[in-house]
Amino acid sequence: MDICDNEMVRVVLHMASDVANVGCIPIFVTTSPRVPSEGIEPHVDTETSFRANMSGPDNDEEDVGATVFPITTSLEQRYSPYHNNNFQDNDGFNNETEGDNVCAEPSNNMRRGTRFNNDGDDGGAGPSNVPSFQHEDECEDNTPVNNRGNRPIPSMVRSRRRIDPLTSLAPTLPSNMVAPSFVSSCDLDDISVGKLFAEKNELILQLCKVAFRDKFDFKIARSTTTRFEAHYCSESCKWRIRATRSSNEQNVHWVVKRIDNVHTCHNEVLVDGRHQVRSRVVGHIIAEKYIQDKRIYTPNDIRADMQQEYGIQLTYQQTYRAREVGLEIVRGNPAESYNLLPKYSHVLTTANEGTVTHLEQDGDGNFLYYFVALGSSIKGFMQYIRPVIAVDGTHLKGLYRGSIFVATCLDGNNQLYPLAIGIMDSENNDAWEWFMMKLHGVIGDRPELVIISDRCTAIRRAVLKVFHNATHGVCFYHVKGNIKSQFRMSKALWDEFEPAFINAAKAYGHEEFKRQLEGLWMIHSGAADYLENNVGTCNWARSQFEGRRYNILTTNIAESVNAFMRESRKFPVTHLVDHFRKTLQQWFYDRKIVAESMTTRLTTWADEIVTERRTIAERMIVRPVSSHRFQVIGGGLKEGLVDLQKRTCSCRVFQLDQLVCAHAIAACLTHRVDFINLCSDFYTTESLAMAYAQPVEPVGDVADWEVPDEIQEMQVYPLVEAPPPGRRKELRIPSAGEDVDRRTVRCGRCHELGHNRKRCKNPIASTRS
Numbered sequence: 216m217d218i219c220d221n222e223m224v225r226v227v228l229h230m231a232s233d234v235a236n237v238g239c240i241p242i243f244v245t246t247s248p249r250v251p252s253e254g255i256e257p258h259v260d261t262e263t264s265f266r267a268n269m270s271g272p273d274n275d276e277e278d279v280g281a282t283v284f285p286i287t288t289s290l291e292q293r294y295s296p297y298h299n300n301n302f303q304d305n306d307g308f309n310n311e312t313e314g315d316n317v318c319a320e321p322s323n324n325m326r327r328g329t330r331f332n333n334d335g336d337d338g339g340a341g342p343s344n345v346p347s348f349q350h351e352d353e354c355e356d357n358t359p360v361n362n363r364g365n366r367p368i369p370s371m372v373r374s375r376r377r378i379d380p381l382t383s384l385a386p387t388l389p390s391n392m393v394a395p396s397f398v399s400s401c402d403l404d405d406i407s408v409g410k411l412f413a414e415k416n417e418l419i420l421q422l423c424k425v426a427f428r429d430k431f432d433f434k435i436a437r438s439t440t441t442r443f444e445a446h447y448c449s450e451s452c453k454w455r456i457r458a459t460r461s462s463n464e465q466n467v468h469w470v471v472k473r474i475d476n477v478h479t480c481h482n483e484v485l486v487d488g489r490h491q492v493r494s495r496v497v498g499h500i501i502a503e504k505y506i507q508d509k510r511i512y513t514p515n516d517i518r519a520d521m522q523q524e525y526g527i528q529l530t531y532q533q534t535y536r537a538r539e540v541g542l543e544i545v546r547g548n549p550a551e552s553y554n555l556l557p558k559y560s561h562v563l564t565t566a567n568e569g570t571v572t573h574l575e576q577d578g579d580g581n582f583l584y585y586f587v588a589l590g591s592s593i594k595g596f597m598q599y600i601r602p603v604i605a606v607d608g609t610h611l612k613g614l615y616r617g618s619i620f621v622a623t624c625l626d627g628n629n630q631l632y633p634l635a636i637g638i639m640d641s642e643n644n645d646a647w648e649w650f651m652m653k654l655h656g657v658i659g660d661r662p663e664l665v666i667i668s669d670r671c672t673a674i675r676r677a678v679l680k681v682f683h684n685a686t687h688g689v690c691f692y693h694v695k696g697n698i699k700s701q702f703r704m705s706k707a708l709w710d711e712f713e714p715a716f717i718n719a720a721k722a723y724g725h726e727e728f729k730r731q732l733e734g735l736w737m738i739h740s741g742a743a744d745y746l747e748n749n750v751g752t753c754n755w756a757r758s759q760f761e762g763r764r765y766n767i768l769t770t771n772i773a774e775s776v777n778a779f780m781r782e783s784r785k786f787p788v789t790h791l792v793d794h795f796r797k798t799l800q801q802w803f804y805d806r807k808i809v810a811e812s813m814t815t816r817l818t819t820w821a822d823e824i825v826t827e828r829r830t831i832a833e834r835m836i837v838r839p840v841s842s843h844r845f846q847v848i849g850g851g852l853k854e855g856l857v858d859l860q861k862r863t864c865s866c867r868v869f870q871l872d873q874l875v876c877a878h879a880i881a882a883c884l885t886h887r888v889d890f891i892n893l894c895s896d897f898y899t900t901e902s903l904a905m906a907y908a909q910p911v912e913p914v915g916d917v918a919d920w921e922v923p924d925e926i927q928e929m930q931v932y933p934l935v936e937a938p939p940p941g942r943r944k945e946l947r948i949p950s951a952g953e954d955v956d957r958r959t960v961r962c963g964r965c966h967e968l969g970h971n972r973k974r975c976k977n978p979i980a981s982t983r984s
Contacts, residue, residue, distance in 0.1 A: 407474070411468040411469065424496055432447070447480070451479065456471065457471075505542055505544075514538050517537060549614040552789040553933050556585060558926060567912050569591075570590040571593070584650070587792055588635035595908075603665045603666075605690075608621070611784050613786065619638055621633065623776050625767060627903045631776060632906070634654075635653075638791070638792070648676075648680065651681040666678050667770055669689070688764055708739065715735050723867040723871055724758060757871065758867070793914065800912075800913065817894060821898035825880070829880050829884075832850065832881035834851075835877065835878070835881040850877060852866070874895070965979065
């Protein structure tokens with residue numbers, strides 16, 4: 216060992232913490248020079264090398280060779296977080312690349328300090344315990360600063376595996392070593408040595424996301440079936456990564472073998488057109504935003520977030536495509552979602568007892584119709600829900616369009632109680648007939664069943680054909696819209712006609728209805744004739760209806776179901792059905808708890824109505840007619856004749872709503888009869904709790920589904936009709952006579968409201984003097 220006279224040699228022997236991995240006891244020799252005089256540079260030109268037994272296993276081609284330690288190298292220098300990025304690899308990383316290899320120096324230009332490696336490439340076993348070094352004279356401009364007293368330390372090649380750094384044994388370093396400001400370390404918690412990836416594309420995507428986040432660009436130097444290498448796009452930076460797999464079989468994972476995670480260049484801000492600014496990468500970054508089905512995250516929101524979080528300016532087209540990618544990641548591919556329906560249906564019916572699903576395909580296996588009714592809803596409807604069903608259909612907003620049919624009821628607390636939904640290729644006669652047949656198979660011919668819809672002839676025809684014992688009614692709101700669009704009344708005339716029509720539709724008594732109808736004849740005879748002879752009063756007026764509609768006079772409840780599924784109608788079909796199931800799962804849980812916590816015998820909604828009627832009944836006078844029949848007058852209402860035994864009243868509120876009217880309450884108060892017992896069981900708290908007694912079970916993760924082979928082999932293809940080009944329409948076409956808040960148009964020529972420049976006919980004043 217050759218040592219200068221003016222230097223003192225300290226030899227420190229340390230046993231490595233994991234001798235089993237290294238296979239030897241490394242000996243670290245450090246020399247600490249005397250502090251030179253001011254202005255005089257320390258002269259160090261002697262180094263001591265120790266050859267250790269480095270015959271450990273290595274999967275790569277070449278042996279590792281000798282390890283040389285500079286005499287000024289301390290333990291603190293070895294484990295400094297700042298390193299030089301000369302990723303010299305003895306296994307051919309630098310000369311086995313394909314394409315543009317701008318990230319590595321030629322292998323024959325090896326530096327004085329060689330590195331030794333014991334297990335860094337052993338099948339993903341991880342990096343070696345002993346890091347690599349290079350001589351201090353090779354990093355004149357790449358020396359980082361020591362944290363201890365701002366003393367500089369020589370830069371090092373990044374260690375492959377960290378062990379306890381024993382920094383207390385580090386000597387004092389020369390004061391003339393200054394670290395450059397452009398050496399930085401990027402956070403790659405997502406990619407580390409030894410991490411497994413199922414596919415190479417998964418690795419590349421994760422690498423793109425990290426590069427996008429940390430604002431750097433890379434190029435793929437080599438990509439084969441068993442090896443992947445990438446490096447920084449500029450020669451000034453030595454960042455690089457390598458991953459391999461043992462064979463190109465399908466189930467063999469990719470393993471990150473080596474990564475040099477330090478940038479020796481300035482981080483450049485990404486601009487439009489760089490490799491990582493891609494819709495696919497942005498889509499994977501924002502995908503978690505769409506986990507909540509009700510989350511609305513528009514392309515403009517994506518643009519704002521990318522600008523704020525990453526400093527990236529994206530176009531609207533880029534963010535729109537990124538949004539589509541994110542939605543597909545969370546909700547699935549629209550085409551593949553059709554093929555998932557049979558498997559989903561099997562799992563759904565297995566998890567939820569009594570659930571009924573039907574899938575209809577054409578001769579080529581293309582999707583036609585789908586029907587689902589959860590067992591919890593069926594059981595609750597058959598015993599504890601009023602037998603009135605409102606049906607309606609609306610369009611889907613997904614890639615393959617189609618329509619969704621809804622059958623909805625109201626529970627005893629006047630809340631939505633969805634019974635069944637159907638997904639159809641379109642809204643036509645055959646689709647409605649198929650839906651009604653499946654609905655009839657679920658509920659059968661229930662007594663006093665009423666089905667309410669708009670004036671769609673396809674629905675009426677299907678109801679009359681399938682439900683022989685049911686009564687079909689028409690939504691009076693849609694009838695009102697038809698009148699408004701057909702007769703074009705003036706605003707003053709319509710303001711007089713509309714309330715009279717609503718009063719006629721809601722009237723309970725026959726005499727009251729006749730009086731309101733006569734008023735309609737006086738206001739507009741043509742519209743009154745249309746209502747009486749064309750539509751038919753028995754279809755839209757409560758007093759003239761053959762069955763019992765309770766308080767359900769419109770299809771508002773079905774429209775409400777369409778409203779809460781407004782965003783979900785954009786989902787792929789399987790995700791749409793599961794969104795419906797998840798909604799009912801939450802509703803059944805919450806409403807059962809609310810029902811069990813009610814302290815009144817009637818539901819909250821029914822109790823409020825009865826309490827209000829009781830306040831009126833207390834001011835009434837009751838005169839008995841017989842033991843169970845009473846004459847009731849006063850209270851500001853018309854005289855009523857109550858029969859408590861038959862549960863009827865001449866006002867017809869008692870028998871049509873199945874809730875006691877004010878006349879009946881007055882009779883009960885006078886003769887000490889419990890009027891709550893006269894109300895229908897549909898309005899009791901007990902029935903409400905029983906309607907939600909059976910919970911809706913989840914279907915679990917797709918990977919855990921157990922599906923028979925015959926269902927697994929079923930193939931369901933999307934609709935035959937190809938999706939039209941362009942953006943999908945989301946706004947529905949308003950019904951006839953429907954009030955729509957349209958955007959006010961202002962003319963760009965005369966600046967008046969109500970028309971545009973093309974239709975402007977107003978004279979423009981001359982500006983000539």
